[in-house]
Amino acid sequence: MPPEPAGAAPQGAAAAEVPAFDVLAELPSGTCVLEASAGTGKTWTIAALAARYVAAGVDLGSLMMVTFSRAASQELRTRIRQRLERTRAVLEAVVAQQTPADLDPVDELLTTGSADALATRLQRVSAALADFDSATIATTHEFCQRMLDSLGVLADTDPDATLVENLDQLTRQVCADSYLRLFGTRGGGPEDDAPRPPWLSFDDALAIGRAVVEAPSLTVVPEDDPDPQVSGRVAFAREVRAEVARRKRLMRLSTFDDMLSGLADTLEHPVHGEAARARLRERYPVVLVDEFQDTDPVQWRIVRQAFHGHSTLILIGDPKQAVYAFRGADVHSYLEAVVEAQATHTLSRNYRSDPSMVRAVMALFEGSALGDDRILVRAVEPGLPADRLRSHSGRYPTTPLRIRSVEGRPGRVGPVRQQVQQDLVRELGTLISSDAELCLDGAWRGVRASDVAILVRAHARAEELRLALAEAGIPAVVNGGRSVHASPAAEAWVTLLEALVDPHQRSVRAAAVTPLVGWTLNRLAAADDEELNELRRRLRSWGRLLEQQGVAALLEAVSGEQQLAARLLRLPGGERELTDLRHVAEGLHQVRTTSGLGTSALLAWLRERIQQAHADGDERSRRLETDAEAVQILTYHHSKGLQFPIVYLPSGWDRWLDEDTGAVLRLHTETGERVVDVGGPQGRGRAERFARARSEDSGDDLRLLYVALTRAQCQVVAWWGPSARNTPASALHRMLQRERTRPHPDPEYPPDRSPTALTGLPRRLVALETVADRGVAVRRDGDESRAGELRVRRFERQLDTQWRRTSYTALTAAAHGPAPVEAGVASEPLRPREDDEPDPATGTGTAAALRPDEPSSDGRLGRLSPLADLPGGTAFGSLVHTLLEYADPTADDLVGELTRLAAHELARLPAAGFGARQLAEALVPAVRTPLGPLADDLTLADFRPADRLPELDFELPLAGGTVPGPSATLADVADCLRRHLPAGDPLAGYPGRLAEPGLSEQTLRGFLTGSVDAVLRLPGGRPRHLVVDYKTNWLGPRDGTPLVLGHYTAPALAEAMMASHYPLQALLYCVALHRFLRWRLPGYRPEDHLGGVLYLFVRGMAGPETPRSEGVPCGVFSWRPPAALVVELSELLAEGPAAGSAREQEVPR
Template sequence: QDTDPVQYEIFRTLFADADRCLFLIGDPKQAIYSFRGADVFAYMDAARHIPERFTLGTNYRSEPALIHAVNTIFETRPDPFVYPEIAFEGVIPPEHSESQPLSLDGRPLPPLVIWFVPSDAAGTNTAAKNRKTSARMAKSAAKPLIRRAVGAEISHLLSFGTAGRVLVGGSPLRAGDLAVLLRSNREASEMKETLAGLGIPAVLYSTASVFDSREALQTERLLRAIATPHDERLLRAALVTDLLGYTSDDLMGMTADAVDGEQGLPDLGHYARLWSDQGFIRMFRQCMLDQGIRTRLVAFPDGERRLTNILHLAEILHQETVDRQLGMVELLRWLVEQRNPDTRTAAEQQLRLESDDDAVQLVTIHKSKGLQYPVVFCPFLWESSNDSRKDQALLFHDATDAGRLTLDLGAASAERQAHEALAARETLAENVRLLYVALTRAQKHCTMVWGCFNQADTAALAYLFHHRGSSTSLQLVDETSGSFQPLGDAAVWEQLHDIEARASGSITLRQLPSAPAPRTSLPETADESLSARSFQGSIERHWRVSSFSAITSRKPPSGEWPDRDETVGTVRPTDDILDVEGEKEAVADIFRFPQGARPGTLLHDILEHLEFTSPDRDPRATATLVSGKLSDYGFEPHWRDTLCNMLTRLVRVPLAGAGTTFTLAQIPMADRLNELEFFLPLERLNPDRLHQAFASCPGTPPRSWAAWLERLGMLDFTPVHGFLRGFIDLVFSYQNRFYLVDWKSNHLGHRLDDYSPNALAETMVREYYLLQYHLYVVALDRYLAARLPGYCYEDHFGGVHYIFLRGLPPDSGPPCGVFHDRPAKTLIASLASTLLGKEVPEPLFP
């Protein structure tokens, strides 16, 4: 029921043959995810073409009386779910089921309670005093009233549970046994505030983003003050956040330039130095420790929520710093972008759950699907089904066009009215399904709320309880409103009383409780004498997920080779580079391009999104891509032409193939895999075994093989067992052969000669890139063998190209900037055997 038409069409095509069997399992009554693309009409279309159906008619979740109550509510109409294709069939409890209802002092409590809210319950609606009128209570008045009633009821239940008077399943009721189901995150947050005021612990299961939280704003203010320590305005803004805890009175007596006897503003400058020297996360943890942020936050009523958000934000910022090598300014810019929903680029960072130990669960109905709770409150199941505006686009299924999904951006007046009616009908149907999901989450008891609320005349409860017309009318929502609008409190109460009578005691109708709630005192946890268990097991200390970088992290000094490569995170000035005679200005420009991890990440990002045919065929598209990426990574726009020139050279440089040459400009996007991630299983690997695998099978080029074996013999790393993880920059196919590409932004020198074949061969040995690509070839070989029918290494693998982006030649220039190799099959087999710890099975090397 949560599929869309495209997904269903895929399955219908795959299983179209009569000899193929396809089981479709779903419950259309629980199709509630239209906001993210699910389409219950796809289910209805599928159901029309399925010859056999089987129904699960037994409910194993809920008490028998509660099952009967829910059946009664949805049997008030012959077509409760609006569309005839979604029929309601009442379920039954399992035979010989043992009933353990929610009980008070040994007496069962009603399984389903409907609280009725009179129109004058808030004391602000004078017209409602005559209960035969159709006066309505405003939602703004009703919701606080209902929240207080729910809070009071939960408080009473928990007090009785603490005293052992209220039992659920034979055990005293605890806070963790209760759930309040809401329509939105905002309703959940407001309910949590109400419960917090009564001393009731509650945990909010929210789909909101952590970037929308108060803590994200305060973290931004703190980081701004740290990054700009001499700006008094930013410093004062950070000090009055809840993180640092200063008040306006505290700041009144502080000055930036304190003299003898005066109290100065705190100095955060040392955190900027720590950030610069040791990274963001070291700085942030030290700041939390020094400033007592953890202790300060947990002192708030919602302190656990606040601390969870801060720790979550710190983790996200640290990960972004590592992944993109961002400095202070770039990280702050990124945080500002994420806090703005219009510029947010990160994947949705959902609020993490704070500790849910023995706390009332606050959950949106969408989030609750598939879950269950002993006691459930559903206070706000009366959302309007007719909320479209004249200027709002309408999405609906057009009954006159075979139910096709249609978007109305502004049709003619008569059509618009018909489309609004269709869209409202679909909204009403989904509201009924949301009601069904909410009521069926309860195991023992459920409390719901209804009354003459303003703008609730088209709600699902209005349709189920008070509309007696046909559901097939295209004007169903307006007719529902017409049935409910004339009713006053007395008439609504009478119709609810009829439903109560049909439920045979499983539904109880009550007035909204108005008794004040006592502040809840939860039982204190008894002090326990704790002792640590003695660990008797063994820990495999060599098992881990490793990588090429980890294996070579302790590589020896370079010896006679000059170390021209930058280390991660450093940027060396290049303004003093002189133009080289005979080379164009563009070449010198690319030599001047900043060095380090962040520039390298930028170039990789550009190449991942570059259409290789663009630099020649559509230079404007290439320029747009480069400009956008420069801005994203905080580089000056004047580098655009330099990088565009480099990309033009890149796609034109000749690459060696199987008996031929070709260029990247011949490779379409459809024949590429960018950033191919792999996990290669590793048996116990150590330097000696690695060296032996290479020594037993000489490779190419032979002129550097002896030097390579000598260099490899100097490598030292801790033995590793587990997985080798890596990312292959690019895999592409050309003439039915597959090639591996690695982009290198290393600065080897200021002349093209520094990127000559001999120079690159030395670099490949010195930096252990020969080891890197041999490991990558083993991984790619396994990938192709698992996915390509009839795969053969010699026939299908074309080779390796390491492309040094700063050293690419002009069209008529000397060969430079590209290292190519195609390892022998025997060497790759030897390496695979070493890595896997066994003989490599067919068809890895057929």
């Protein structure tokens, strides 16, 4: 390696040699810093240390491992479990006097020792795996939350506060209020009331407010500035920060920063702090913190106060990859920890990159200080034996670092960017069609598009490159990055929801040209009134579907009716668009399911998410539109932690440096304190602070270049171009020109040398190539000579046409006459409820022929039904179900409770002919009717809320669900009923009806969905649980005869039950309750805890004086199917007829 230029490496302590870490040496104690480099196996080292500590006798629950992100903590958890499982396997082999193969050095160490020592280690590792869930492997925020929970009363936090991801909405409100107060009644002058434009724009005010709220621990500067506008900006910042904190407390909101500062304050509390620190030290004698370069001063305060000097504290990080300052990370905390640590070691062997790739990066970087004299690029050794990229013909250059230089005099940046982009597309096409080969998994193979990653600085650049590659026939995807709510798909959903809320002419026209509807502008221009009216009707239909069945049903309808997938996939970028539309729909579905939002509220929620897209979390990052072989395009930040065989860097030369526009700055002062400068360009000391901030940004840029170059396993292809301002400011230019010692780039420094004039870099490691100015060769379908003969792929897989997601309604649809029924994937409860009575206009229904019993001694059977004057139909049934679901039957003013709910529902779904109070007064008698002997004659009003579970939703796997297995039919269910129902059972005749043609052959395979109206729990030593279902069926004649209670006697209800196939529904609900209790109720015994079924026909329930028929009040159908029947039916549905018949005599506990 050539000698470095004079002064390239820092002098003094910062440049001192740091010993390499030996994972086989004595386990660390005290505070130890492990300084990693890219590819040096941080996660492997942490897992190895965890296994060694466990084998040495440290309980796994006493180990704490903290990392930066959820994905990293999940990977760390997986790797530690795998390491422990591997350790257990090799110890078991050695204890059994076998010779395990493929031992790594840690295995060899742990399998060395006496037989007793090995047996002890095996016992410890086995115990750790058995209790692996007790391991604390968490993100920083999860760690803080657990610590606060474990400290209990010692932590001064509000346990009922709502944790929010960000305070952007609240900050905007406070900024608007403060801005209006400041400028709304004055002219805007900081010294007088003279009418003139405000000296602070609202956009600048909002930027100031966001900056100080997002960084609550930073000092606001400049302080005591004599300029009234500067001091006014500082005062505004402090006011917003204080007001946001005040409102946040009143609203009982909490952020991750509050969690961190709360724990830090607890540990430093003058009274409780020592007890809190002692409790944490006792709980965690060994602590490992990963990605420590991405910590901040508050997090370092917590770790230092709790563990430094008392527990074994191992801090693992790579300061060269500290690139998250914009998120609040502060590499100075890492550097401070290095000073305070008892020992510092390096991880000095790279296992990611080829040997020549490692040496090429070292040739460019070694000895450089990346933004701070203490952040050095130290030498690392290759960990792999040989390079893994080759070209048989030699026509493809395999030099590990290729610099492609655009020649010419410095000028405007735009043409240079275009030339770089064209050359990248051409080079990528050449690579994929060349004879270049990779050997990543032990066998050589041709290079594929998916072996290449293109890393860029900005998301916009990523999309430009994707389109350019697509035009050349090269598949590419933009991986991660922007929130899906910042995509055009989110705007399309907003436009559609606006039309669903209010389908007026403008919104209908706007929705028509969204990708969801798919009209072209030409079609819209030519559309006549009839076409627009038809679209308006369709939008109204979709709106009803959204309200009744949700976003998933809406998307299904739109996809089918508008041929969404087929239409979009024909277009360039269609996969991306379709993926985004579905992703946004999934978010809408989730929030509607969890929060019950209506269409207008969904629209408001989505608008807010679009506004806050810059702060959205990972779950809303855009998904890949395809998993096919494709080039990956990522930003530098998103690539961190990843690796790729070949990396392209088209923008390493391209960095714009702004002049001071007065933007908010975050920087460190000369004393090391981090501050936020809101004073604008004229603030006192601004020039010095701006220079410091620019220098820190330049350090970030150098570290980003290091991150980008070290993602490559085999090769990096980077571009350099001449531009007057962007090139000299870039990190790649500074490294190539050996300008590593300059504190920050000088934008006026002319790039008078191209990389081709450089000397000192070894040409076998760094190739300097000239970009030819020629067009791009478009490659449509790849190199046919390499692809081989094309053959038609045939679909030979057998589809399971019996598998479906079904419900009671769909199962019995064939028995309900010719009326059309929504088929297939419906779930219960349906809106409208299809298991209730038919609309009067559609026919009399199966129960219309029923008549009350012959005259009896109880004259009360002739009393009018309380609901006799109210209409029938599915809409009315849905309304009654909603009221009984949400009303509190124990309310003192039950009429008022029901009236309030009815008024709300009728306002949303108007019904003619009756009012809210009339309906409420008609339902009160049903709530106060005794439920018969099965319920100990209690009423609905007698059950406390704790003993009443409304709307028990379920989804039961049938015949194994997603796992293939033998399936049953309704004929098998009928056979099961025959075996268990005694002759005197009120439903003894039902098996024959269930076995009728059209029903008996219905296959039970897939999933059964539904919702039990209510489950009631009867008190007692062994509480019984009752399935309750509400029915509004009109069982009287349709000829104008008044509806009386005698129409709802026990025999009439039994016949109505069987005619409508409600016994099947009741049994399915009992199976759902059985499976629910089996998992949730300790000591569950079906024969004791399954109490039976109550079908409440509310039109026949008239209050405490309701007449009885066969000992049960009218309107109440009570049935207790044998527990053995429910258990066997559950097993029949789950495993098929063989399981059911084999256990027909058993009642498992």
